[in-house]
Amino acid sequence: MSIQRTHQWRGVIEEYRPLLQIPEGTVAITLREGGTPMVHSEWLSGLTGAEVWLKVEGDNPTGSFKDRGMTAAISVAKHDGAQAVVCASTGNTSASMAAYAAKAGLKPLVLVPEGKIAAGKMAQAILHGAQVIMVRGNFDDCLAMAKGLSWDYPVALVNSVNPVRLEGQKTAAFEIVDFLGDAPDYHLLPVGNAGNISAYWLGYTQYADAGAATKTPVMRGFQAAGAAPLVTGAPFPDPETRATAIRIGNPASWKLAEAARDESGGSFAAVTDDQILAAQRELAARDGVFVEPASAAGVAGLLQELAGGASYRGSTVAITVTGHGLKDTATALEGFAESGHSIVDTVVDADVTAAAEAAGLA
Numbered sequence: 001m002s003i004q005r006t007h008q009w010r011g012v013i014e015e016y017r018p019l020l021q022i023p024e025g026t027v028a029i030t031l032r033e034g035g036t037p038m039v040h041s042e043w044l045s046g047l048t049g050a051e052v053w054l055k056v057e058g059d060n061p062t063g064s065f066k067d068r069g070m071t072a073a074i075s076v077a078k079h080d081g082a083q084a085v086v087c088a089s090t091g092n093t094s095a096s097m098a099a100y101a102a103k104a105g106l107k108p109l110v111l112v113p114e115g116k117i118a119a120g121k122m123a124q125a126i127l128h129g130a131q132v133i134m135v136r137g138n139f140d141d142c143l144a145m146a147k148g149l150s151w152d153y154p155v156a157l158v159n160s161v162n163p164v165r166l167e168g169q170k171t172a173a174f175e176i177v178d179f180l181g182d183a184p185d186y187h188l189l190p191v192g193n194a195g196n197i198s199a200y201w202l203g204y205t206q207y208a209d210a211g212a213a214t215k216t217p218v219m220r221g222f223q224a225a226g227a228a229p230l231v232t233g234a235p236f237p238d239p240e241t242r243a244t245a246i247r248i249g250n251p252a253s254w255k256l257a258e259a260a261r262d263e264s265g266g267s268f269a270a271v272t273d274d275q276i277l278a279a280q281r282e283l284a285a286r287d288g289v290f291v292e293p294a295s296a297a298g299v300a301g302l303l304q305e306l307a308g309g310a311s312y313r314g315s316t317v318a319i320t321v322t323g324h325g326l327k328d329t330a331t332a333l334e335g336f337a338e339s340g341h342s343i344v345d346t347v348v349d350a351d352v353t354a355a356a357e358a359a360g361l362a
């Protein structure tokens with residue numbers, strides 16, 4: 001007996017092309033991104049009395065949500081005749097850009113803050129063929145440089161200031177509505193450069209306007225306490241957090257993100273690194289979902305709100321977990337050890353009884 005599937009996932013451009021503002025005739029450069037799982041969290045549903053769903057974006061081809069935007073940005077760059085692409089990055093954008101550039105035959109150039117990129121992400125960018133330039137400065141400095149390079153030299157900028165990125169990333173909102181049958185009541189997610197919350201809001205409002213959803217969710221964005229400009233209302237000149245993906249002090253999509261907050265009746269709040277790392281551990285241990293530190297900020301935010309007396313009872317909640325835990329195992333294990341867990345390798349001879357004794361089974 002063989003199982004017939006009617007439809008192989010084609011990547012977000014081909015799945016949603018009529019809903020995306022990209023030039024007609026753009027050939028999709030795709031790694032079959034999108035179509036990521038919605039995983040029901042029994043843990044968080046039990047705590048809240050809500051139905052809580054995790055949109056697991058680490059299941060994208062390069063391990064983060066950036067692939068949705070990058071398939072669009074690279075496809076359009078190629079369509080427009082670009083030979084080279086550039087981005088500033090805290091890691092995931094560079095990994096994604098490099099992979100899609102490799103697929104498209106474009107030359108990828110990456111600017112990153114020196115010493116602040118998780119090893120897994122750096123390995124991805126390098127192996128996909130990027131030229132990586134380390135900058136003595138933070139992400140915001142890198143983005144200013146990437147913009148400058150794209151203005152003065154023949155290289156296309158593919159950070160989320162490129163509106164095509166948001167077109168690709170808004171497909172995550174479409175997928176959530178397609179899965180749930182309507183928009184959730186609340187959507188929680190980490191916020192750094194603020195492109196993603198802006199893209200989700202674009203997607204939710206577009207679907208509601210088209211009659212594909214009856215409502216739009218309340219958008220709640222969470223930043224690391226050491227890099228929380230949207231919470232305080234002022235840039236952070238020296239952002240600092242162990243969630244390096246969101247170590248950003250002056251988000252490019254500041255205005256769009258504020259509009260998403262205001263139009264949805266939502267909010268921005270800060271969570272500490274300890275809260276983020278604790279949420280990362282709990283997600284892994286309770287739900288079986290291993291995310292990188294920044295990705296756990298939405299879950300940390302939900303836990304903080306519950307502790308503060310907020311109620312989600314009876315509602316449907318979507319939380320985007322943005323990137324895969326394997327990208328930054330060093331920080332994950334440091335957090336695990338710091339929280340009082342011991343990381344001890346038990347070594348035994350190749351013997352069943354010895355293993356059973358070591359495991360406390362015998």
Ligand SMILES: Cc1ncc(COP(=O)(O)O)c(C=O)c1O
Nearest residue numbers: 092192193194195196245322323
């Ligand atoms: C894993 C991860 N989560 C969250 C974010 C924040 O997304 P955005 O910059 O679109 O706000 C980023 C990048 O900034 C990221 O790499």
Ligand SMILES: N[C@@H](CCOP(=O)(O)O)C(=O)O
Nearest residue numbers: 089090091092093159160193
């Ligand atoms: N976290 C990001 C920061 C850059 O964001 P972008 O969405 O503007 O490309 C990264 O992974 O570099």
